[in-house]
Amino acid sequence: MEHPRTCGITLHDGSNCSSIVPADAELNLCDQHLLAAADIAAREVGVTDLLPSPCLACGSRLGVHYPSGWLCAVCEWRHGEFPDGELAPPRLDVVYYIRFGGLIKIGTSANPRRRIASLPHDEVLAFERGDRRLEQRRHAQFASQQVNGGEWFHAHEALLRHIEVVRGGIDPWDAHARWLSSLLALRG
Known part of the structure; x- marks a missing residue:
């Protein structure tokens, strides 16, 4: 015993x-x-839990609770602080990659949530920070698989590898929220 x-x-x-x-x-x-x-x-490293309300900077519900307060687990915005409402939201252009069946669209938008909602798609694959110039470079890079000279491309190995690299294992919306939060934080 x-x-x-x-x-x-x-x-x-x-x-x-x-x-x-x-x-x-x-x-x-x-x-x-x-x-x-x-x-x-818990005092030293915090406790991951649901925020009391969605993050005002990125919309995430996941936070880290410290004795001094809450931080958003996605963008590290201090819960309870308000982005300056008098300023227009910062402009964040992204090149987006969406899949619809066997096709992939490479487009750009400063408001990807609204733009992608207006398009037929099965999946949002990745976002890449950049504007029309980067979008045009990507179109030229994958031109051999372009459908009718537009923004849709046949899914092929090189494009899928590129998307995986751009995605970097991060959900596209989480990446977008971080980038937007960083721009807000730079404003002070």
Whole structure:
């Protein structure tokens, strides 16, 4: 029969904590000291949770809670601070890549949410910061697969590889929110 473990914490007076550690505990800490350690960690690194309301800068609901307040987990905007309402939103041009069936559209917009909503598509693949000049370069880069000289292209290996590199493993809308938040933060 295995003897119960006692907590591995040394108390302020130099004695050892005599509380029993649960048999299935991964750390040699009693429940009281495990909770104290969790509180210390929460103060240092925060606790990821849902924000009390969506982030005003990017719309994310995910945040990190510190004793001093909340930060958006996506764009790090301090919850409760308001973007300056007197200023127009910053302009953020993106080249977007959307898929519809076996075709991919390479387009550009300063308001991709509205633009993409107006287009037939199955999936938003990626965003790349850039304006019409970058869009034109991408059209020239993949011209061999262009459909009728327009903005739609046959999905092919080189284009799909390019999209994966541009996406960088990040959801396109999360990337857009970060870029927009960065522009807002630069305004002060």
